Amino acid sequence: MAKVLKAELRRAFTGQPDVPPDWVRQLADGSDAGYHLPGSAVWAVHGSMSTIVAGIRVLLMQSLHPGALAGVYDHSGFRRDPLGRLASTIRWIFTVTYGSREAADAATRTVKRIHDKVQGYYVDAHGATRRYSANDPELLRWVHVAYADSFLAAQRIWGRPIPGGPDAYVREWAQAGRMMGIENPPLTEAEVKAELDRWYDAGDLRSDERLAETVAFMHRPPLHPVLRPGYRILFAAAVASLEPKYRELLGLSKAKVGPFPFPAILAARVVLGIIRLSLGGVSASEMAARKRLERLGVETQSPTARDTAAQGSAI
Numbered sequence: 137m138a139k140v141l142k143a144e145l146r147r148a149f150t151g152q153p154d155v156p157p158d159w160v161r162q163l164a165d166g167s168d169a170g171y172h173l174p175g176s177a178v179w180a181v182h183g184s185m186s187t188i189v190a191g192i193r194v195l196l197m198q199s200l201h202p203g204a205l206a207g208v209y210d211h212s213g214f215r216r217d218p219l220g221r222l223a224s225t226i227r228w229i230f231t232v233t234y235g236s237r238e239a240a241d242a243a244t245r246t247v248k249r250i251h252d253k254v255q256g257y258y259v260d261a262h263g264a265t266r267r268y269s270a271n272d273p274e275l276l277r278w279v280h281v282a283y284a285d286s287f288l289a290a291q292r293i294w295g296r297p298i299p300g301g302p303d304a305y306v307r308e309w310a311q312a313g314r315m316m317g318i319e320n321p322p323l324t325e326a327e328v329k330a331e332l333d334r335w336y337d338a339g340d341l342r343s344d345e346r347l348a349e350t351v352a353f354m355h356r357p358p359l360h361p362v363l364r365p366g367y368r369i370l371f372a373a374a375v376a377s378l379e380p381k382y383r384e385l386l387g388l389s390k391a392k393v394g395p396f397p398f399p400a401i402l403a404a405r406v407v408l409g410i411i412r413l414s415l416g417g418v419s420a421s422e423m424a425a426r427k428r429l430e431r432l433g434v435e436t437q438s439p440t441a442r443d444t445a446a447q448g449s450a451i
Contacts, residue, residue: 144360151223156420163424166236177304185408190290192374197282200341206258234425261342280313373404
């Protein structure tokens with residue numbers, strides 16, 4: 137059972153059940169230190185198991201904007217191959233986080249080329265038909281801000297304190313936003329919250345049949361049976377971490393066991409602990425990045441015993 141769980145977790149995160157994919161190993165290549173270094177807020181957040189819950193939460197949040205949802209609904213293979221889409225997203229995030237600047241820039245250009253084909257029309261929350269493009273700065277901004285909010289929320293609940301605090305993470309990850317074409321991305325947690333409130337207060341977020349279908353799919357995606365119990369707990373935890381106004385728009389409520397509240401936050405902590413034991417505490421991406429930095433003579437903290445024990449982790 138443990139071997140099956142490990143293989144299916146790796147398949148879910150990278151698309152491969154046995155060894156890290158080539159792009160992970162290639163993070164050891166490159167002639168520069170990259171945009172982010174060990175000890176940074178970005179390394180701390182993206183190296184945490186809390187990102188697993190954050191990933192679910194951010195997909196829920198991003199779906200609230202009908203323009204962002206239209207791009208996923210009309211063009212993405214999320215229903216046909218949800219794990220493939222997840223693995224592609226993880227690849228970009230981890231390459232920007234751990235790779236050289238050359239690798240991060242190349243990965244971003246690839247994402248933009250894919251986005252060039254994602255175009256169409258949608259009905260906005262005010263009833264007007266609008267054209268959308270996945271490279272539209274306003275839609276990219278929504279995706280970026282929802283991402284920062286979700287990763288901070290999950291880290292606050294299930295992770296450790298962030299070096300420099302939440303503002304450091306927002307400020308550092310703003311680089312990814314600028315790479316995607318977002319002008320003046322938020323630089324503090326307060327600015328992230330203010331931008332989310334602006335969309336909400338303007339009535340730009342909408343609940344409709346497409347959203348309900350997407351949320352239902354996310355609630356019970358076609359995962360391997362060994363992953364389903366843990367995923368359902370993590371989904372309940374992601375829902376519990378949302379602000380009530382967003383839960384209401386999504387048509388969701390906190391999970392219950394009969395008439396009693398389900399302790400989703402605590403249960404998720406247990407599930408994340410099991411995943412850590414299965415995959416190791418430090419990703420293969422981080423270990424590859426450390427090899428590149430050591431080769432370049434960039435001073436880094438020596439991996440701890442926890443790092444050494446985790447060299448077989450998936451991503």
